[in-house]
Amino acid sequence: MERLKAFSDGVIAIILTIMVLELRAPEEAEPAALQPLLPIALSYLISFFSVGVYWLNHRRHLQLAIHGSHAVQWWNLLLLFWLSLFPFFTDWMNENHYEPWPVALFGVINLITGLFNSILVHALVSANGPDSPIAHALTRERPRAMATVAVYAAGIGVSFVEPMLGFACYVLAVCLWAIPLTEAAGE
Amino acid sequence: MERLKAFSDGVIAIILTIMVLELRAPEEAEPAALQPLLPIALSYLISFFSVGVYWLNHRRHLQLAIHGSHAVQWWNLLLLFWLSLFPFFTDWMNENHYEPWPVALFGVINLITGLFNSILVHALVSANGPDSPIAHALTRERPRAMATVAVYAAGIGVSFVEPMLGFACYVLAVCLWAIPLTEAAGE
Amino acid sequence: MERLKAFSDGVIAIILTIMVLELRAPEEAEPAALQPLLPIALSYLISFFSVGVYWLNHRRHLQLAIHGSHAVQWWNLLLLFWLSLFPFFTDWMNENHYEPWPVALFGVINLITGLFNSILVHALVSANGPDSPIAHALTRERPRAMATVAVYAAGIGVSFVEPMLGFACYVLAVCLWAIPLTEAAGE
Amino acid sequence: MERLKAFSDGVIAIILTIMVLELRAPEEAEPAALQPLLPIALSYLISFFSVGVYWLNHRRHLQLAIHGSHAVQWWNLLLLFWLSLFPFFTDWMNENHYEPWPVALFGVINLITGLFNSILVHALVSANGPDSPIAHALTRERPRAMATVAVYAAGIGVSFVEPMLGFACYVLAVCLWAIPLTEAAGE
Numbered sequence: 001m002e003r004l005k006a007f008s009d010g011v012i013a014i015i016l017t018i019m020v021l022e023l024r025a026p027e028e029a030e031p032a033a034l035q036p037l038l039p040i041a042l043s044y045l046i047s048f049f050s051v052g053v054y055w056l057n058h059r060r061h062l063q064l065a066i067h068g069s070h071a072v073q074w075w076n077l078l079l080l081f082w083l084s085l086f087p088f089f090t091d092w093m094n095e096n097h098y099e100p101w102p103v104a105l106f107g108v109i110n111l112i113t114g115l116f117n118s119i120l121v122h123a124l125v126s127a128n129g130p131d132s133p134i135a136h137a138l139t140r141e142r143p144r145a146m147a148t149v150a151v152y153a154a155g156i157g158v159s160f161v162e163p164m165l166g167f168a169c170y171v172l173a174v175c176l177w178a179i180p181l182t183e184a185a186g187e
Numbered sequence: 188m189e190r191l192k193a194f195s196d197g198v199i200a201i202i203l204t205i206m207v208l209e210l211r212a213p214e215e216a217e218p219a220a221l222q223p224l225l226p227i228a229l230s231y232l233i234s235f236f237s238v239g240v241y242w243l244n245h246r247r248h249l250q251l252a253i254h255g256s257h258a259v260q261w262w263n264l265l266l267l268f269w270l271s272l273f274p275f276f277t278d279w280m281n282e283n284h285y286e287p288w289p290v291a292l293f294g295v296i297n298l299i300t301g302l303f304n305s306i307l308v309h310a311l312v313s314a315n316g317p318d319s320p321i322a323h324a325l326t327r328e329r330p331r332a333m334a335t336v337a338v339y340a341a342g343i344g345v346s347f348v349e350p351m352l353g354f355a356c357y358v359l360a361v362c363l364w365a366i367p368l369t370e371a372a373g374e
Numbered sequence: 375m376e377r378l379k380a381f382s383d384g385v386i387a388i389i390l391t392i393m394v395l396e397l398r399a400p401e402e403a404e405p406a407a408l409q410p411l412l413p414i415a416l417s418y419l420i421s422f423f424s425v426g427v428y429w430l431n432h433r434r435h436l437q438l439a440i441h442g443s444h445a446v447q448w449w450n451l452l453l454l455f456w457l458s459l460f461p462f463f464t465d466w467m468n469e470n471h472y473e474p475w476p477v478a479l480f481g482v483i484n485l486i487t488g489l490f491n492s493i494l495v496h497a498l499v500s501a502n503g504p505d506s507p508i509a510h511a512l513t514r515e516r517p518r519a520m521a522t523v524a525v526y527a528a529g530i531g532v533s534f535v536e537p538m539l540g541f542a543c544y545v546l547a548v549c550l551w552a553i554p555l556t557e558a559a560g561e
Numbered sequence: 562m563e564r565l566k567a568f569s570d571g572v573i574a575i576i577l578t579i580m581v582l583e584l585r586a587p588e589e590a591e592p593a594a595l596q597p598l599l600p601i602a603l604s605y606l607i608s609f610f611s612v613g614v615y616w617l618n619h620r621r622h623l624q625l626a627i628h629g630s631h632a633v634q635w636w637n638l639l640l641l642f643w644l645s646l647f648p649f650f651t652d653w654m655n656e657n658h659y660e661p662w663p664v665a666l667f668g669v670i671n672l673i674t675g676l677f678n679s680i681l682v683h684a685l686v687s688a689n690g691p692d693s694p695i696a697h698a699l700t701r702e703r704p705r706a707m708a709t710v711a712v713y714a715a716g717i718g719v720s721f722v723e724p725m726l727g728f729a730c731y732v733l734a735v736c737l738w739a740i741p742l743t744e745a746a747g748e
Binding site: 005012056 | 451463
């Protein structure tokens with residue numbers, strides 16, 4: 001499992017970092033020239049931490065799993081594939097200054113990635129048995145995972161009414177994962 | 188061997204991820220604007236998983252090998268070199284909307300990379316002896332490796348008749364490696 | 375903590391390396407054609423080593439810490455976020471040939487990153503206890519950290535008078551960290 | 562020393578891989594369209610393996626060294642800095658179709674990087690003592706290192722007469738390192 005971790009770290013580190021390439025330095029040397037970049041910086045911020053939360057969860061799940069499997073390897077590759085689309089969808093929001101569709105699809109890509117993340121965790125559970133630490137972690141995290149799905153679904157819906165409200169939902173979803181879980185001792 | 192693994196993980200992670208940079212966000216904010224990107228997304232998908240299969244095999248082979256050698260280091264570097272050309276050939280397919288030559292050459296680069304992969308495995312076998320786990324793995328994998336070569340060769344050939352059929356062969360080649368091997372216990 | 379280290383290594387390695395992409399090869403084949411690139415090379419140099427010093431400190435701090443925590447993970451992610459903005463601010467200095475504001479803000483981003491670095495170290499100290507090696511390292515490093523803050527603050531101030539003098543302060547700040555500490559035995 | 566290795570792996574992996582971004586896919590779908598790219602592919606090839614040889618040596622040296630030091634960390638950072646300039650100088654050769662100055666300076670950057678590599682190895686020797694494996698490796702490698710310096714120096718000189726001959730010297734320098742050393746047992 002060591003290489004699955006190292007490889008995933010590499011892919012996620014690159015995904016996080018290439019998004020900053022969209023922040024192009026303006027030609028003017030005044031602070032006012034940075035103002036038009038604020039929306040791009042904002043979407044970079046949310047994407048960075050959305051992907052960051054996936055990394056934090058990946059780290060915790062893999063730490064709790066002792067055994068891997070052929071299925072785990074493939075679902076992990078699929079999870080990385082969906083994560084690799086984040087720079088594209090972040091960009092699309094920027095290009096269009098937070099129009100309804102791009103903001104809604106940013107939520108959709110989050111939901112799809114979350115779905116594949118969840119399949120990966122289930123593959124880990126079936127490789128490690130129903131009484132393994134990863135199985136217990138899955139049970140413990142379920143309420144938060146469900147809440148996250150609900151927040152993204154709400155974000156997608158309200159994006160068509162007011163995109164910035166949809167965006168606020170995505171910020172909320174990231175913040176949900178910043179709350180420490182008392183049960184997650186020994187992390 | 189640890190650094191050979193870590194370094195290869197890094198190189199392959201970057202190869203996988205820079206291909207997504209070709210997916211440029213459209214200026215329009217409608218879902219219809221994403222439609223022209225579908226062929227690019229499709230070629231990204233197949234390249235991501237073609238390189239991903241090389242990574243999965245690299246991981247398994249290196250896991251089964253205890254000893255390295257000067258030759259292993261060099262053949263590994265050569266394998267990484269050929270893998271690094273995937274973004275270029277993927278791009279070429281996109282630029283030309285799946286014309287015969289680019290699709291055929293995508294198959295050729297797959298075959299060449301497969302050849303170097305196979306030389307690397309043989310170098311691992313000679314560093315570890317004819318009765319080592321890696322030697323047995325090589326024997327066990329041979330039918331699938333042969334089938335893959337046949338599928339790519341067929342794909343190259345039919346690309347000149349109907350490129351999308353050639354492309355379908357490459358998809359099939361990736362799918363071949365998604366089938367779990369019952370013998371590959373303890374992975 | 376292993377993956378936190380590996381992931382941070384990946385992110386910092388990419389941040390360091392993407393900055394060199396701003397150095398574009400000139401069309402002319404004469405050495406004179408390289409001269410206009412000198413200011414860009416200079417800012418690349420200082421950014422490379424500014425980020426490099428953060429890496430050296432990150433390495434030392436994490437090496438001295440045995441226990442992590444939820445807070446450590448998040449503060450580390452935030453530190454990486456601020457580090458990821460270095461390529462942007464380096465670029466901004468280049469685009470404007472060292473005008474006062476971009477040079478001053480390069481110092482500001484250094485101070486903010488330093489602040490987050492310091493919060494991370496405090497999170498490590500509270501995860502490892504007041505008598506842990508990381509707690510002692512923090513005490514030992516405080517004079518140098520304070521001097522660095524003073525040098526950056528001075529650099530920001532003088533940038534509005536003479537940007538190159540501000541820049542010189544940033545060079546000095548990096549050099550401060552090149553001095554070996556006799557106490558840092560066993561590194 | 563583990564993180565020094567992992568971090569260097571990351572930086573070198575990125576340096577190797579971003580150079581391939583210069584190979585831009587042509588718009589035409591004929592094999593003839595690839596022909597103008599051959600010189601770029603050639604310079605990519607030589608740069609990939611020049612940097613690759615530095616990685617192979619870095620791997621071997623660090624494997625033989627048990628102790629690090631403050632100096633080792635800094636010289637390593639400096640080595641990575643010089644390596645990070647390879648994409649720029651490779652590009653410059655391409656932009657100018659192998660004019661004398663760019664080809665000569667590619668040799669110069671190789672010599673400078675080699676010098677810093679040598680300083681790093683000496684720092685490793687002084688951290689590990691005159692009877693350490695790394696000290697013996699240094700003695701054993703000296704003839705080849707000297708030969709490499711001579712080949713690069715010759716390459717720089719003849720570049721002003723016939724750049725392709727200078728280029729051939731750089732190819733020879735890489736090939737020198739592909740020869741296995743019988744003494745390097747247990748690698």
